[in-house]
Amino acid sequence: MKAHIVYDSAFGNTKSVAEAVAGSLGDLDATPVAVSDFRPDDLAAGDLLVLGSPINGWRPTPKITQLLSTLGDGHLKGVKAAAFDTRVRMFIHGDAAKKMAHALRDSGADIISEPMPFYVQGSEGPLRPGEIEKAKLWGKSLLEALERP
Template structure:
């Protein structure tokens, strides 16, 4: 079983979270992959796909949205999946992770965790204190959901 953590990142914050998640998936061959380099055909049933994006106009970035729309119904059948986003802590904001999670489920993936937000300071970051540790902990919870 392998894990692929696909991300798009404008200022490096989402990339940092993706790397922390991949680095904490102990026992899995885990790789953080920029969205433009992701090859969906490399996934097999039982693998883990984690997709992350900054919130961009209340939704995932256009690159992540394009990737998700290219995954046909059933193309992720048997793949375990989870989603995250990076966002500014505000009274009102978008929810890219929830939209990603819905798209992964529509592609046939088995969603193994609630969508997870990670917070940045201001629109460009850096990440708020404790967010990398939160990403590492969330990765451990994904392993638990996989029975590892």
Template structure:
């Protein structure tokens, strides 16, 4: 079985979560992590598609929010032309189950979620979601991740894979 994790990350925190999710998935199936800039428009031959990105302005990033993040970084990050929002519009998925996650600032409990928006976009493309959207918290705009989030992400990834991995004959139930 194969999994693909597609991630958009501005300050690196969401990428850390994607790598941790992939580590969990990798215990049970082959997995690859790709940046959204390099993600294929057609996803075929994959059993599980996991999509993750940061929550900006109550949802998935937009060109304006990516530019604002680049300015806020003082030049340490660049504003990418393609984020999850743009990639999902072009996406065609063949036969994969799906799951979504996002990262959000811990100190503010604001509405909106990149994971929920990405989940809606995947469902519109015929992808059956196998888990509720997950949010992982960062301490500030640039991070770091809240303590324990990497372990939680890895456990979530393993749980996703176990749901899709057929039981091996002779394995304990």
């Protein structure tokens, strides 16, 4: 089993979360990779796919959206998946993680976690205090979900 932690990042915040998640997956072969460098053909049944995106116009970035469109038609059957986004804490905001999770499920993936938001300070960041620790805990919860029958 391999973990593919795929992200798009404008200011480095989403990349930092992806690195923290990958680092918390224990002995699992987990490497964060920018969406532009990801090859969907590397996915196999039983793998974990985690997608991360900043909120861009109330949704995932165009690069992540493009990737999701190529994964349609059951391409993710047998793949475990989860999604996260980075966002500014506001009363009203988009929810890229939820949109990504729906698209992953529609492509046949088994979603193993609720979509997870991580918060940045201002539009460019940095991440708010405690968010890297939260990412590590979330990564550990993904590992635990993979170990459940």
